[in-house]
Amino acid sequence: MPxxxxxxxxxASGFLALGLxxxxxxxxxxxxxxxxxxxxxxxxxxxFLMGLGMWPVMAFFxxxxxxxxxxxxxxxxxxxxxxxxxxxxxxxxxxxxxRLAIVxxxxxxxxxxxxxxxxxxxxxxxxxxxxxxxxxFLVAAVFPLGRALRPRSAVFASGFxxxxxxxxxxxxxxxxxxxxxxxxxxxxxxxxx
Amino acid sequence: MTQIATxxxxxxxxxxxxxAYVLSALGPVTVVAGIVWALLQPYRLTFLHPRDxxxxxxxxxxxxxxxLVGALFHFLVVPSLLEDLNEFDxxxx
Numbered sequence: 001m002p003x004x005x006x007x008x009x010x011x012a013s014g015f016l017a018l019g020l021x022x023x024x025x026x027x028x029x030x031x032x033x034x035x036x037x038x039x040x041x042x043x044x045x046x047x048f049l050m051g052l053g054m055w056p057v058m059a060f061f062x063x064x065x066x067x068x069x070x071x072x073x074x075x076x077x078x079x080x081x082x083x084x085x086x087x088x089x090x091x092x093x094x095x096x097x098x099r100l101a102i103v104x105x106x107x108x109x110x111x112x113x114x115x116x117x118x119x120x121x122x123x124x125x126x127x128x129x130x131x132x133x134x135x136x137f138l139v140a141a142v143f144p145l146g147r148a149l150r151p152r153s154a155v156f157a158s159g160f161x162x163x164x165x166x167x168x169x170x171x172x173x174x175x176x177x178x179x180x181x182x183x184x185x186x187x188x189x190x191x192x193x
Numbered sequence: 194m195t196q197i198a199t200x201x202x203x204x205x206x207x208x209x210x211x212x213a214y215v216l217s218a219l220g221p222v223t224v225v226a227g228i229v230w231a232l233l234q235p236y237r238l239t240f241l242h243p244r245d246x247x248x249x250x251x252x253x254x255x256x257x258x259x260x261l262v263g264a265l266f267h268f269l270v271v272p273s274l275l276e277d278l279n280e281f282d283x284x285x286x
Binding site for chain 1: 212215216219220223249250252253255258259261262263265266270271273274277278280281
């Protein structure tokens with residue numbers, strides 16, 4: 001089993017890829033991005049697969065019930081958002097309301113991050129990052145919401161993409177036991193190095 | 194009138210070039226970010242000191258993952274997207 005920090009780094013790579021796909025779409029515009037069918041499916045299928053990959057994390061990293069519930073919730077909302085966007089890209093789903101699935105994913109992810117972190121901000125780095133990630137997801141939910149209401153807005157499209165890049169940076173910064181801005185609770189354990 | 198007629202295409206051309214330029218830069222900027230991170234925190238690259246490291250520590254190297262994502266994006270996604278962007282720009286009146 002990989003240590004939890006490695007799992008975070010692997011998921012960070014998925015979020016970075018999502019960020020790059022969405023940034024590219026924001027730069028060239030939706031019309032050019034969708035000129036090839038496979039590209040329209042690219043970020044929704046990545047999101048769906050990441051949701052699928054969250055299930056083994058839920059099943060094997062059973063340090064607490066809250067952890068399991070949080071990872072299960074992320075798996076569900078990521079798969080739902082990915083599937084909804086896939087349905088919209090293929091034309092099988094027509095209602096623009098399906099775009100709100102990704103907003104739901106942001107809100108549920110943010111709330112689950114905040115609820116399942118039981119230590120305070122400066123307990124250690126992973127606690128700090130859980131709080132920061134939680135609030136980032138909740139605040140950044142405005143971007144997918146704006147994107148759903150105004151699909152051609154470059155501001156919302158870019159903000160949506162950059163939110164994933166920011167999440168990737170935070171996840172890459174994660175360590176299992178490490179100080180944050182010089183703070184490390186003696187109860188957190190020994191840092192690796 | 195003559196000035197307006199000659200200025201408009203120049204403006205359009207520069208906007209389009211900027212889009213292609215930004216698109217081409219996304220992957221390389223990501224790779225450079227990974228390289229800079231590796232230089233700042235070489236101790237997180239465990240393959241540089243592999244002794245006594247376990248399987249996962251040798252497989253999952255965060256800086257290399259950043260570089261890999263940037264490179265894959267640049268070589269697999271960007272070329273066809275640039276092609277389509279150029280085609281779209283030529284089609285536009």
